[in-house]
Amino acid sequence: MLPWTEKYRPKRLSEIVNQKQALIKIENWIKQWSHGMPKKKALLLAGPPGSGKTSTVYALANEYKFEVIELNASDERTFEKIRRYLDAAYTLDVFGRRRKLIFLDEVDNMEPSGAYEIAKLIGKARNPIIMSANKYWKVPMDIRNKVEIVEYKRLTQRDIESALWRIVKAEGLFAPKEIIKEIAKRANGDLRAAINDLQSAVVSIEDAKQILVYRDSERSIFQALGMIFGSDNVKRAKMALMNVDNTPDEVLLWIEENIPYMYSTPEEIAKAYDAISRADIYLGRATTTGNYGLWKYAIDMMTGGVAVAGTKKRGFLKFYPPKTLRMLKDTKEERGIRDSIIRKIMKQMHMSKLEAIETMQIFKSIFENNLDAAAHIAVFLDLGDKELEFLAGKEKAPTIKGKMLAIHRKLRKEGIEIKAEVEEVPKIEEEEMVEEELKEKEKGEEEIEEAEEEVKEKEKAKEEKVEEKEKKPKQATLFDFIKK
Amino acid sequence: MVEAIKEAEIKEVKILEKPWVEKYRPKVLDDIVGQDHIVRRLKHYARTGTMPHLLFAGPPGVGKTTAALCLARELFGEHWGHNFLELNASDERGINVIREKVKEFARTKPIGAASFKIIFLDEADALTQDAQQALRRTMEMFSNNVRFILSCNYSSKIIEPIQSRCAMFRFRPLKDEDVAKRLRYIAEQERLELTEEGLQALLYVAEGDLRRAINVLQAAAALDIVITDENVFTVASRARPEDVREMMILALEGNFLKARDKLREILLKQGLSGEDVIIQMHKEVFNLPISEPKKVALADKIGEYNFRLVEGANEMIQLEALLAQFTLLGK
Numbered sequence: 106m107l108p109w110t111e112k113y114r115p116k117r118l119s120e121i122v123n124q125k126q127a128l129i130k131i132e133n134w135i136k137q138w139s140h141g142m143p144k145k146k147a148l149l150l151a152g153p154p155g156s157g158k159t160s161t162v163y164a165l166a167n168e169y170k171f172e173v174i175e176l177n178a179s180d181e182r183t184f185e186k187i188r189r190y191l192d193a194a195y196t197l198d199v200f201g202r203r204r205k206l207i208f209l210d211e212v213d214n215m216e217p218s219g220a221y222e223i224a225k226l227i228g229k230a231r232n233p234i235i236m237s238a239n240k241y242w243k244v245p246m247d248i249r250n251k252v253e254i255v256e257y258k259r260l261t262q263r264d265i266e267s268a269l270w271r272i273v274k275a276e277g278l279f280a281p282k283e284i285i286k287e288i289a290k291r292a293n294g295d296l297r298a299a300i301n302d303l304q305s306a307v308v309s310i311e312d313a314k315q316i317l318v319y320r321d322s323e324r325s326i327f328q329a330l331g332m333i334f335g336s337d338n339v340k341r342a343k344m345a346l347m348n349v350d351n352t353p354d355e356v357l358l359w360i361e362e363n364i365p366y367m368y369s370t371p372e373e374i375a376k377a378y379d380a381i382s383r384a385d386i387y388l389g390r391a392t393t394t395g396n397y398g399l400w401k402y403a404i405d406m407m408t409g410g411v412a413v414a415g416t417k418k419r420g421f422l423k424f425y426p427p428k429t430l431r432m433l434k435d436t437k438e439e440r441g442i443r444d445s446i447i448r449k450i451m452k453q454m455h456m457s458k459l460e461a462i463e464t465m466q467i468f469k470s471i472f473e474n475n476l477d478a479a480a481h482i483a484v485f486l487d488l489g490d491k492e493l494e495f496l497a498g499k500e501k502a503p504t505i506k507g508k509m510l511a512i513h514r515k516l517r518k519e520g521i522e523i524k525a526e527v528e529e530v531p532k533i534e535e536e537e538m539v540e541e542e543l544k545e546k547e548k549g550e551e552e553i554e555e556a557e558e559e560v561k562e563k564e565k566a567k568e569e570k571v572e573e574k575e576k577k578p579k580q581a582t583l584f585d586f587i588k589k
Numbered sequence: 590m591v592e593a594i595k596e597a598e599i600k601e602v603k604i605l606e607k608p609w610v611e612k613y614r615p616k617v618l619d620d621i622v623g624q625d626h627i628v629r630r631l632k633h634y635a636r637t638g639t640m641p642h643l644l645f646a647g648p649p650g651v652g653k654t655t656a657a658l659c660l661a662r663e664l665f666g667e668h669w670g671h672n673f674l675e676l677n678a679s680d681e682r683g684i685n686v687i688r689e690k691v692k693e694f695a696r697t698k699p700i701g702a703a704s705f706k707i708i709f710l711d712e713a714d715a716l717t718q719d720a721q722q723a724l725r726r727t728m729e730m731f732s733n734n735v736r737f738i739l740s741c742n743y744s745s746k747i748i749e750p751i752q753s754r755c756a757m758f759r760f761r762p763l764k765d766e767d768v769a770k771r772l773r774y775i776a777e778q779e780r781l782e783l784t785e786e787g788l789q790a791l792l793y794v795a796e797g798d799l800r801r802a803i804n805v806l807q808a809a810a811a812l813d814i815v816i817t818d819e820n821v822f823t824v825a826s827r828a829r830p831e832d833v834r835e836m837m838i839l840a841l842e843g844n845f846l847k848a849r850d851k852l853r854e855i856l857l858k859q860g861l862s863g864e865d866v867i868i869q870m871h872k873e874v875f876n877l878p879i880s881e882p883k884k885v886a887l888a889d890k891i892g893e894y895n896f897r898l899v900e901g902a903n904e905m906i907q908l909e910a911l912l913a914q915f916t917l918l919g920k
Contacts (some may be wrong), residue, residue, distance in 0.1 A: 123634060178736045213874075290798050316918050326726055354902060354903060357903065357906065358903075358906075361909065365846050365849065366844055368828075371843065371845070371913070371916045371917045371919075371920050372766075372917060374845060374913050374916065374917075375910075375913040375914055375916065375917040377913075377915035378909060378910035378914075379910060379913075381906055381910065382709075382894075382897055382901070382906060382907055382910035383904050385897075385901040385902050385906045385907060386897055386900045386902075388901070388902040388903075389900050389901040389902035389903075392902055415648060428853070429853060429857070429905060432853060433857065436858060437858050440857070440860065441857070443860055444860065447860065448680075451677060451680065453611070454610055454611055455654045455658065455711075456609065456654075456800075457649075457677060457679065457711055457712050458679055458680060459675070459865060460649060460800065462806070462859070462860060462861070463801065464608075464610070464800075464804055467804045467805060467808045467824060467826050467827065468608075468808075469808075469827065470808040470811065470812075470824050470827050471807065471808050471811040474808075474811045474812050475810075475811030475812075478606065478807070478810075478811050479811075481605060481606035481607070481608075482606075482607075485606075485607050485608060485611070507818065512604065512605060515604045516604055516605060519604060583744055
């Protein structure tokens with residue numbers, strides 16, 4: 106079965122999705138080849154993966170009757186091949202055969218020495234040469250000087266969705282809307298990846314979600330880990346990060362996670378950890394000094410340093426994604442609630458953060474054991490429902506809440522305002538301004554009037570909220586409040 | 590004025606029971622325990638209505654914040670809240686935020702008869718040297734109508750130019766008898782039965798920190814009006830989780846993966862910073878069941894990684910690397 110990426114590869118330039126600007130440039134350039142030679146004999150198509158660079162080359166060749174010679178720039182023998190083809194192309198041309206178009210893929214992965222030779226060949230070339238790269242700034246300067254750069258933009262989710270729907274229709278399939286949407290979203294602008302995902306997704310919808318878990322970026326980081334933990338050779342280990350898009354600090358987390366699984370003795374683990382500790386220090390210094398040249402030493406340590414820390418496991422290596430990233434995500438809400446309680450304790454009880462953390466732990470014990478005392482503390486700190494639940498647990502929180510309302514009622518009867526509820530507003534009329542400038546003064550008063558109004562509104566809103574809650578203590582949600 | 594301050598609080602107390610740390614926080618300078626030498630000098634400021642910048646140094650829970658609050662009350666009377674700003678150096682996201690808040694606060698003249706306002710900056714030793722230099726300039730800029738009270742654990746972490754601009758107050762660690770006196774007073778007010786064992790347990794866990802003693806007393810009282818040593822230890826163990834010790838022992842026993850999980854839980858779930866963890870590790874390392882030379886070797890490693898933690902970008906990586914050293918030395 107033909108992969109759909111080949112089956113549905115555009116035959117004509119007009120079928121290329123949403124790259125009009127680039128196509129105009131390219132057509133102008135290829136037309137110049139019909140009457141001689143353009144100023145720049147090579148084009149560099151630069152853009153993210155799956156944005157249509159390769160498809161453009163084949164559609165172009167199809168429309169303008171060229172034969173495509175595709176070569177991989179990272180292959181060591183490429184230089185020799187190009188020279189042969191360039192020579193041959195010229196002779197064959199005389200016999201009236203189709204002219205050859207040289208297509209050089211991945212020139213951003215090329216060794217600098219090869220780049221110099223290829224740049225020289227471009228000068229001598231009599232055939233159109235098209236190169237492609239994901240990141241044109243990574244293309245060696247020698248080459249960049251000889252080419253015209255054509256930029257491809259990242260495709261939008263909508264571009265990809267409509268392309269997928271065309272294929273679904275052509276195949277006569279049924280596909281749920283959400284799946285198409287999800288595939289398009291996860292593809293992150295990569296139409297080739299999206300089409301591959303679509304083809305595997307329609308095999309079985311159940312598998313679809315599984316297949317979608319790891320998309321490109323993660324796939325390449327697994328490969329990098331394989332190179333680092335599978336090699337004793339420092340140079341090879343250093344190459345590992347070449348195809349990885351993640352920033353060094355992210356990559357460091359991936360390496361860190363896998364050290365104890367890849368190495369077994371305490372010596373090896375300590376050695377590998379020492380290497381990433383050093384790497385992290387270089388990253389820290391790079392950030393504080395703004396000297397990102399230090400990144401290369403960080404990369405030496407996290408790749409080569411980790412690679413030489415011990416003996417390698419043989420056979421299939423299984424890697425894990427960093428648990429910490431998931432933990433951070435999973436605990437986000439809880440941490441938010443906790444930090445908000447800590448801030449309230451710091452403010453209301455004049456404490457530093459460490460003291461407030463300790464106090465919060467002790468309060469937890471009170472909230473679980475003595476609901477009356479808990480209610481008083483909760484009113485004093487002006488705790489919200491979630492904060493109350495965090496300290497007391499789901500079961501006891503409603504009871505404490507009821508007791509809190511009773512305290513609030515009594516306080517209101519006595520006409521006492523709780524400090525925590527009303528932010529302090531300076532009484533401006535008693536104060537003389539230090540700065541005499543009139544403008545400044547007017548501005549200041551306006552701000553404070555606004556602030557006063559805001560506080561009044563808040564108070565009003567709070568009273569309403571409390572009344573509502575008193576009627577049905579358990580269910581008063583923000584939603585009820587808005588409806589009102 | 591002192592009498593008025595005391596009376597104002599009474600009405601509110603009847604309905605809303607504040608946490609005891611606040612409820613029994615002294616309202617006037619004379620009620621502060623164990624710091625007589627300091628109280629005398631501060632009362633002089635209150636009487637004369639003038640004061641220089643002050644630097645309060647001393648361990649936690651001995652009365653630094655309370656002294657600042659009492660001084661403000663006695664200097665400013667009913668307007669004290671408007672003339673007093675409390676900031677926390679470790680919480681204000683950098684010196685620029687502090688500077689903005691100082692500027693905003695200093696923009697208006699003090700209310701009442703006072704000729705200046707007070708800014709209380711807690712944890713001033715959390716500021717970097719550069720930030721302290723900036724703070725010094727800020728102090729100078731607003732010196733005609735703002736006085737600073739800087740609070741810190743170690744005065745040696747405060748740069749020389751700031752120290753020389755401040756009157757220094759060294760707070761003593763509280764003696765057990767001072768802490769005991771206060772605890773007995775509170776127990777009486779709250780109609781608790783404070784057993785002798787309970788009191789000794791409270792003194793033991795407090796380590797001279799009166800705030801911690803009162804917090805633990807309230808939590809023990811939430812269990813039972815009889816304060817026993819058992820209840821005190823139950824509550825206190827929650828306040829100072831054994832997690833850090835457990836983590837170190839796991840690492841020493843060669844269980845690196847479990848130690849690593851524990852560390853991540855401490856950092857992410859309990860909200861301690863990397864530096865907090867390393868300080869606790871250093872405190873606890875000498876209580877570990879290992880040979881004496883190993884304790885020294887580990888303390889040296891902790892120091893090395895404390896340094897790396899400051900230099901590095903990701904504190905979790907540095908702490909895990911330190912745990913790997915524990916596993917290596919524990920072998």
